[in-house]
Amino acid sequence: MKVVIDCDDAALELKKVIVRHLETKGVEVTDLDYLGQKKGAYYPEIGYNLACRIKDGSFERGILICGTGLGMAMIANKVEGVYAGVCHDVFSAERLRKSNNAQVLTMGARVIGPELAKTIVDAWLVSEFQGGGSQPKVDQMHELERKSFHP
Numbered sequence: 001m002k003v004v005i006d007c008d009d010a011a012l013e014l015k016k017v018i019v020r021h022l023e024t025k026g027v028e029v030t031d032l033d034y035l036g037q038k039k040g041a042y043y044p045e046i047g048y049n050l051a052c053r054i055k056d057g058s059f060e061r062g063i064l065i066c067g068t069g070l071g072m073a074m075i076a077n078k079v080e081g082v083y084a085g086v087c088h089d090v091f092s093a094e095r096l097r098k099s100n101n102a103q104v105l106t107m108g109a110r111v112i113g114p115e116l117a118k119t120i121v122d123a124w125l126v127s128e129f130q131g132g133g134s135q136p137k138v139d140q141m142h143e144l145e146r147k148s149f150h151p
């Protein structure tokens, strides 16, 4: 699985921790390091850049980290076909994949510490969409998204 990651200025340290953690586990992770190319960039363009790489199929899963995880989730969800959610607990991280089939996990570096963040990433990584009763709900979300993007 190809995982892509990025963060804003509030989460540089946590991003490093997560990249190291994924590499240790043998997960192929690409750090887009948007801030390295554009100093002072705000979270919307950083999140948008990553979400576009999910949309174009370059990566299957993405992790976005900012101060709260909120802004990153909001902007990633603005890209058609990309679904993101903030998770600060393991149960939500599992459900984000199993129930919601979201490709992008967001977290807040000002909300949780590195150990919990690693555990959340681990749970999210091994979880897959389960279909079943969640399928029509996800289908409905896609249909409403189509109406919204293509009125």
Ligand code: RB5
Binding pocket: 008, 010, 043, 066, 067, 068, 069, 070, 071, 072
């Ligand atoms: C800081 O720029 C803060 O607004 C950002 O990291 C994030 O928490 C936004 O949702």
